[in-house]
Amino acid sequence: MSTPITRRRFLESLKEAGSWPAADRNIMVNLAIAFIAARADAEAAGYFAGVADARPQDASALALTGFFQARTGRDTEDALGLLDKAATMDLGLPQYFRGLALADRLDGTDASKAAEQAAADLEFVLAVRSEFPPGLLRAAFHGLARAYRQLGRDDEAEAAQRSSGLSPADDDPRLIFTSFSVTARDGMRMAPPRILRPAPGVSVATSYDFGDFAFVQTAAGIVAIDAGTSAERVRSALADLAFPADQPITHVIVTHAHFDHVGGIAALLGPGTQVIASAGFPAEQERQRHWSIPFRNFTGTGASPIRQVEPDALVSETTSVTVGGVEFRLIPTTGGETPDALMVYLPASGLLFTGDVMMPYTGAPFTAEGSPEGMLATLRTIRELGPQRLIHGHVPLTENFTVEALAGLEPALADLHEFVLARIGENLTLPEILDRGYLPSGLREHPAATLPYLVIRDHFTERLHHQRTGYWQPDGHGLDPRSAGDWAAALDLLAGGNPAAFARTAATLADQGDLGLALDIARAGELRHPGSTELDEVRRRVLGRLMEQHQVSDPFKFLVYAELAGAEVSPVA
Numbered sequence: 001m002s003t004p005i006t007r008r009r010f011l012e013s014l015k016e017a018g019s020w021p022a023a024d025r026n027i028m029v030n031l032a033i034a035f036i037a038a039r040a041d042a043e044a045a046g047y048f049a050g051v052a053d054a055r056p057q058d059a060s061a062l063a064l065t066g067f068f069q070a071r072t073g074r075d076t077e078d079a080l081g082l083l084d085k086a087a088t089m090d091l092g093l094p095q096y097f098r099g100l101a102l103a104d105r106l107d108g109t110d111a112s113k114a115a116e117q118a119a120a121d122l123e124f125v126l127a128v129r130s131e132f133p134p135g136l137l138r139a140a141f142h143g144l145a146r147a148y149r150q151l152g153r154d155d156e157a158e159a160a161q162r163s164s165g166l167s168p169a170d171d172d173p174r175l176i177f178t179s180f181s182v183t184a185r186d187g188m189r190m191a192p193p194r195i196l197r198p199a200p201g202v203s204v205a206t207s208y209d210f211g212d213f214a215f216v217q218t219a220a221g222i223v224a225i226d227a228g229t230s231a232e233r234v235r236s237a238l239a240d241l242a243f244p245a246d247q248p249i250t251h252v253i254v255t256h257a258h259f260d261h262v263g264g265i266a267a268l269l270g271p272g273t274q275v276i277a278s279a280g281f282p283a284e285q286e287r288q289r290h291w292s293i294p295f296r297n298f299t300g301t302g303a304s305p306i307r308q309v310e311p312d313a314l315v316s317e318t319t320s321v322t323v324g325g326v327e328f329r330l331i332p333t334t335g336g337e338t339p340d341a342l343m344v345y346l347p348a349s350g351l352l353f354t355g356d357v358m359m360p361y362t363g364a365p366f367t368a369e370g371s372p373e374g375m376l377a378t379l380r381t382i383r384e385l386g387p388q389r390l391i392h393g394h395v396p397l398t399e400n401f402t403v404e405a406l407a408g409l410e411p412a413l414a415d416l417h418e419f420v421l422a423r424i425g426e427n428l429t430l431p432e433i434l435d436r437g438y439l440p441s442g443l444r445e446h447p448a449a450t451l452p453y454l455v456i457r458d459h460f461t462e463r464l465h466h467q468r469t470g471y472w473q474p475d476g477h478g479l480d481p482r483s484a485g486d487w488a489a490a491l492d493l494l495a496g497g498n499p500a501a502f503a504r505t506a507a508t509l510a511d512q513g514d515l516g517l518a519l520d521i522a523r524a525g526e527l528r529h530p531g532s533t534e535l536d537e538v539r540r541r542v543l544g545r546l547m548e549q550h551q552v553s554d555p556f557k558f559l560v561y562a563e564l565a566g567a568e569v570s571p572v573a
Helices: 009-019 025-037 039-054 060-072 076-089 093-103 109-125 134-150 156-165 231-241 281-289 372-385 395-400 403-425 431-432 443-446 449-470 483-495 499-511 515-528 533-549 555-565
Strands: 181-183 185-191 194-199 204-205 215-220 221-224 251-255 274-278 313-315 321-323 328-332 341-346 351-355 389-392
Touching: 009 025, 009 109, 025 039, 025 093, 025 351, 025 449, 039 060, 039 483, 060 076, 060 093, 060 372, 076 351, 093 134, 093 313, 109 134, 134 156, 181 555, 185 555, 194 389, 204 231, 251 321, 274 341, 274 351, 313 395, 321 403, 328 372, 328 395, 341 372, 351 372, 351 533, 372 403, 372 449, 389 395, 389 403, 395 449, 395 555, 403 431, 403 443, 403 449, 483 515, 499 515, 499 533, 515 533
Parallel strands: 221 251, 251 274, 274 313, 351 389
Antiparallel strands: 181 185, 194 204, 204 215, 215 221, 321 328, 328 341, 341 351
16 A cells, blocks of 8 residues: 555554553554554554563553454464463453454354354453443444354344444444444434433433433432433433422523534423523524534434523523532633533532533534633633533543543643644644644653543644634635635546546545545546546545544544435444
C-alpha cells in the first residue's frame, strides 16, 4: 500500500501515548481499533511486539501482538501461542482477543477445537461484560455466533447474532467495535439503553435518546435534569423506572437549550411543575429557533422535538435550591458548547451534572457556537468545586470525561490553547496546525486524560482557529470561494470527462488510507456523472470505511457518514 497523503493524526498520537510506561487499557484498546480501521495489521503486530518487549508483564500488549499477528495470516501458530501465554498472565483482554482471533480461524482441521476455545473465551467476556468497554461487546457477540455455528449450536448462534446487531451474512463486518447505533426511526444511540444509579435516589436514563436525562427523588417529588429529544422516549424511560404514582415531577432543570436536552419536556410537565434554566437560555433558544438540524438521523423519524420552552425561573449566578430536603446547587457557566450552560451539583452525593460543557466539538460543529476559553473556565470551576463524580449529557462523555481525567485534561488543553494561538501568530493554516499533532508531555503522568484529550484536540483547534482568524487565510483559501460543482467541473477536465478516472482515483486513495480525499473525489465525480454505478459503489465503500474509522472516537462523524451512505447499524444487546 502506498504512503497516505494525509497524516494519520489520531493513530500516530495513540501510538506515541501507547508507548508511555503509564499507558492504560483505554489507550491500548483504542489504538488497536485504530490499527484495524487503518488496515495496518502488520504494523500493529510489530508495534505491540515492541511494547510487549519493553513491558514484559503487560498481558494486554502480548495479547494484541498475537491478535494482530494472527490477522496477518503469518506464523499463526506462534501468534496463538502468544495469546495463550497472555491468557495465563491476566483475565480480561487476553481472553477477548484470543476469542476473536480463534473465531476467525474456523476453516482448518482444528476448527472444532478452535471454536470451543473461542466460545469459552467470549462467554467469559460476556459474563463479566461490565468490566469491558461497551464498544467491545458487539464483536464478542459476533465472534460467539461464529463459534456456535461451527459447533452446531444453531439456536445459540442465532441469539448471539441478534445480540450483535449485525447481519448473519456479514462475516467480516466493518463496524464490529462500536456501541453506536443509527437507524432512520430512532436516530442515533451511543450505547444500549439502560438506567444508571450513581447514588441513592438518583437515576440516569442513558441512551434512551440521543441525549441522557436524569431524575432525583426527594421527599417532595421528583426533580428531572434535562428532557431528551422526544417525549415518547422520556415516557419509555419513566415506564422502566416506575416511580410511585404519588411522586410528581416538581421541577425540570435544563442544562442548555439544545434540542436533545429540552425536546421531550412535554412528558415531564404537570400541574405546578417548575422549569429552571440559565439566564442565557432564552437568547440561546432564540438562536436555535433559526437553525434546523442538518441531518435527520440526529433525531430519527420517531421524534418531534419541542422547539420552544418557557422557563419559570432563570439563574444568573450560583444558586442553591432545596427540594424535599435535597439541595441542588445551580452553577451557570459559559461552558465549552453553549453560552447558556447550567451545571447541577448535589452536595450530599458529590454528583455534578454537567450537561455538555465538555462536548469535544467545542460547540455543535454545524453552528458558530462554542468556546475553548469557556471550556477551560468551566474545567477550573469543576476543579475548585471538587465533585466526586461527573454525569454528562451523553454516555461516552460520562465514561471518559471523569473526575480523574480532568486532572490531566485541564493543563493539557491549556497547553494546546497556547500552542494553537502561537501557530496562528506564525500565520500557519489550520491544516498545518492540525498536522503538528500536538501532544503535551504532561499527559504522560495522566493516562486517564490522554484519550479525552485526543478526542477533543482537533475540534478544539478548529474552533479556536475559526474564532481567531478571518475568512481569508494566509495561503489564499477563502479569497475566491468556489462551489462543489465548480471544483467538480475543474476536476472533470483533468479526468478527461471519464467517470472511471474519478472512481479509480478514489479507490486508490482509499486503499492507501486517504479516506477523506477519496470521498471528495468520488462525490465530485458523481456531481459530473450522476448515473455512474461505479462511482456510487466506491463512494459507499469509502463512507463505510469512514464510519469504521470513527466508530469509537467520534459519534457525530459516525452519524453523518452513516446518513450519507444511507446505512443503518442496529443496536448491540
